[in-house]
Amino acid sequence: MIDLGFEEIYNYTFTSEGNVKIEKPLASDKAYLRTNLSDGMKEKLDLNLKNAPLLGLDEIKIFEFGKVFSSTEEEREILCFGVAGKNKKNVFASVSEAIQKINDDLGVDLKVKENENILEINFDALIEKLPQPESYEDVLKNPNNVESKYKHISPFPFMLRDIAVWVPNTETQESVAGLIKENGGDLLVRTKLFDVYCPEGKDKTSYAFNLVFQSNEKTLTDDEVNKIMDGITMQMQSRGWEVR
Structure with missing residues (x-):
């Protein structure tokens, strides 16, 4: 996903609604375990799209790996990704490109509907098809060896x-x-x-x-x-x- 220009995000596991309630929640709006990643993804897409001019971006492309929970099933590992931008054709092209990349890498045949800009994929069902590393050194290796640099974002509007x-x-x-x-x-x-x-x-x-x-x-x-x-x-x- 990163090779395609996506940035990884991390959302809260706890939400205000869900099927599995926390016995002693830390806050009333975080009393349940999340049942999907799409809700948080949509919220982050909307927020970042508002700041796209500040970031110098025409399109927001983000993804998240995370667990979801339901009352009838065990927890599942989900891959969710989303794209947002003013040009709908470009958004659809970016989503299609990501799906094609996943299909090619995992040997699956996922489909994307037109105007669909957020997708959730049950990664547990696909993980067995992932190429296995030969050693832990391969897992830890950073092929790009790029040093990350971070910059403070002003809290004031632009x-x-x-x-x-x-x-x-x-x-x-x-x-x-x-x-x-x-x-x-x-x-x-x-x-x-x-x-x-x-x-x-x-x-x-x-x-x-x-x-x-x-x-x-x-x-x-x-x-x-x-x-x-x-x-x-x-x-x-x-x-x-x-x-x-």
């Missing part, structure tokens, strides 16, 4: 702005983005190109960017962000660029 500008063809996407970042200050936390338009026979190109502003100390106001945008616009105009 603000979005778009800007589009015509520049001479001698300018590049990198030079335009560099000017934006240079004049955006510390409150500009992400710059993402979302459109390029180069008319045939013209000596100029239009670049359009999504800008994300956020503070680690407070909630930003429109006036604060507008002031930064005005500064970026003035710098562009001083170079003879045409802000759209």
